[in-house]
Amino acid sequence: MSLLRVNNLRVVFETPYGQVKAVDGVSFEIERGEVVGLVGESGSGKSTLGLSIMKLLPPNARILSGQVIYNGVDLLRLKEDELRKIRGKEISMIFQDPMTTLNPTMRVGEHIAEALMYHYNMDKEEAWRIAKEVLESVGIPAERAMDYPHQMSGGMRQRVMIATAIALKPKLIIADEPTSALDVIVQDHILELLKDLRDRNKASIILITHDLSVTADIADRVLIMYAGRILEVGTVEHIYYHPHHPYTQGLLKSIPKLGSKSELYIIPGSPPDMTNPPSGCRFHPRCPYARGICMKEAPPLVKVEKGHLVACWLYIER
Ligand SMILES: Nc1ncnc2c1ncn2[C@@H]1O[C@H](COP(=O)(O)OP(=O)(O)OP(=O)(O)O)[C@@H](O)[C@H]1O
Numbered sequence: 001m002s003l004l005r006v007n008n009l010r011v012v013f014e015t016p017y018g019q020v021k022a023v024d025g026v027s028f029e030i031e032r033g034e035v036v037g038l039v040g041e042s043g044s045g046k047s048t049l050g051l052s053i054m055k056l057l058p059p060n061a062r063i064l065s066g067q068v069i070y071n072g073v074d075l076l077r078l079k080e081d082e083l084r085k086i087r088g089k090e091i092s093m094i095f096q097d098p099m100t101t102l103n104p105t106m107r108v109g110e111h112i113a114e115a116l117m118y119h120y121n122m123d124k125e126e127a128w129r130i131a132k133e134v135l136e137s138v139g140i141p142a143e144r145a146m147d148y149p150h151q152m153s154g155g156m157r158q159r160v161m162i163a164t165a166i167a168l169k170p171k172l173i174i175a176d177e178p179t180s181a182l183d184v185i186v187q188d189h190i191l192e193l194l195k196d197l198r199d200r201n202k203a204s205i206i207l208i209t210h211d212l213s214v215t216a217d218i219a220d221r222v223l224i225m226y227a228g229r230i231l232e233v234g235t236v237e238h239i240y241y242h243p244h245h246p247y248t249q250g251l252l253k254s255i256p257k258l259g260s261k262s263e264l265y266i267i268p269g270s271p272p273d274m275t276n277p278p279s280g281c282r283f284h285p286r287c288p289y290a291r292g293i294c295m296k297e298a299p300p301l302v303k304v305e306k307g308h309l310v311a312c313w314l315y316i317e318r
């Protein structure tokens with residue numbers, strides 16, 4: 001059984017301008033110890049998908065349909081107090097800006113220690129001992145455990161979040177753009193720590209990013225998301241060397257290449273207005289191969305080879 005299985009998830013936001021169809025029929029699964037990259041342009045619904053799994057959506061969001069089966073249990077059916085036992089301990093989320101999750105009035109060591117006391121019934125002394133230990137293991141000196149989040153740099157706060165995950169040993173980590181606010185050296189370090197977390201705890205990771213190049217050396221598989229739907233799924237090999245969907249091909253062409261003097265490719269057009277998304281395949285207005293059927297009907301996600309799925313009429317015989 002997969003660790004996580006998302007079935008036909010549909011999530012909308014109610015706004016004064018209409019309903020934003022942020023996640024529209026998404027299904028996928030994650031195995032134990034697997035790292036999956038979730039890649040797509042800004043507004044494609046990546047964070048909404050991540051937040052739905054944790055049931056941490058804002059009040060104007062509505063889950064229209066779907067299941068999020070974690071270890072055989074549908075998280076969407078659980079009550080808030082049952083979810084609280086799962087958040088942090090079983091599934092934890094690392095955000096782009098940890099200031100949103102770290103309590104500004106709590107010392108960073110306390111943040112970790114409190115979580116250990118809540119989830120593992122540890123006494124205070126032991127919880128603090130482990131908190132300092134895990135902070136040191138991510139390169140933060142034990143004495144900085146007494147710092148408040150605002151006294152730390154963005155990269156250090158990110159490491160505090162990872163240290164928390166090391167301490168609580170969640171089985172699934174959803175990392176939402178954990179490196180995008182950081183410089184390249186710190187970025188690499190954070191990715192190394194995430195890999196370490198997978199190896200140490202055999203954790204599964206969903207790494208959310210708009211940058212396809214970030215997932216290349218950490219992910220086992222990549223999901224390509226566009227306008228609330230998954231357009232392509234495959235191993236890193238499939239996605240980087242044999243991309244099938246015109247959108248994936250466009251994303252790959254837009255990665256800057258070292259030493260190349262040619263101008264950077266940009267996918268023409270812009271992401272759709274999600275209150276009124278295009279009919280049929282949502283990518284059709286920007287697709288160089290679009291034809292009649294693409295405007296009328298959304299293509300299903302179909303297998304092109306083992307483990308490689310594509311939602312594009314180019315690959316479906318009719
Ligand atoms: N609270 C909200 N109320 C209304 N619309 C929202 C809300 N949050 C997100 N949206 C809309 O839902 C869609 C998906 O947003 P989401 O934040 O999931 O995208 P994303 O892929 O994470 O983008 P980014 O790369 O910029 O983080 C977008 O059209 C966005 O404007």
Ligand SMILES: [Mg+2]
Nearest residue numbers: 046047048176
């Ligand atoms: Mg986001």
